[in-house]
Amino acid sequence: MREHLTIVDHPLVQHKLTLMRDKATSTAGFRQLLREISLLLAYEVTRDLPMTTMTVDTPLQEMEAPVLKGKKLALVSILRAGNGLLDGVLELIPSARVGFVGLYRDEETLQPVQYYFKVPGDLADRPVIAVDPMLATGNSSAAAVQLLKDAGATDIRFLCLLAAPEGVARMKEAHPDVSIITASLDKRLNEKGYILPGLGDAGDRMFGTK
Structure with a gap:
């Protein structure tokens, strides 16, 4: 059983997250940092x-070498801000199937x-990574995970920045079987449901909208 919550405290992750929190960071800079x-987060998830x-021939001899087992995993972006995380993870796992919620x-x-809801088929046979930069109230995240379960997914991980x-409590209540991987567990929500200290609205900062 995986840990319900994993905080990735790698120095590079924490450094880049600090730069993303800075309100002076430009839209282009924010997007690149994301x-x-x-x-980096994809390694952990x-x-x-x-x-x-599988058997491979190296230049020197034949060997049994490790490879991923089973069907290719599925990456599911929770729109719209999830696309920023999706792009980076796809660079690491270009053969992954992609869906959108x-x-x-x-x-x-x-x-x-x-x-909107469009996901790959055979989710029951694939590890599924749902991506969304912010886990705030948890209501949208829990709803997205439930849609994935309704579509057949049984092995789901949730990847977020903050x-x-x-x-976290809402997700654990609704989906205790879904592990959460994040770069930071922040203090609390404000009265509008935004994470404090947070980094603002990830979608707005990524796309330059208000």
Whole structure:
């Protein structure tokens, strides 16, 4: 059983996250840092993927060498901000299948509203990594994971940049079998459901919108 919450405290991850938190960081800089940090986080989220071996011929001799086992994993971006993490992880795992879950948060109720869902087939046979930079209230994340389970997924990991204690608790209540990998567990949510100290709205900072 994987740990429910893993905080990646690697020095490069923490350094890049600090630069992303800085409100003076440009849109282009934020986007580049997000791509870089997602590569580093991808190492952790894929650490326990199942392995097997295959026979290869090196220049010197034949050997049994380790390779990933089973069907290629699926990466699922929770739109729109998830695409920033998706791009980086795809650089590391270019053969992964890709899906998208479109959810937005009703600013009055803070509840998720679905507007799009398209994922690879055979999710039951694939490790699934759901990506979204922010785990805030946890409502949208829990809803997205439930949609993936309804589509057949049984091995799901959730990858995010930042998590709030409230979001971690919500996910653990709704999906105790889903591990969360993040670069930081921040202090709390404010009255509008934003993570403090956080880094603002990840989608707005990534795409230069308000």
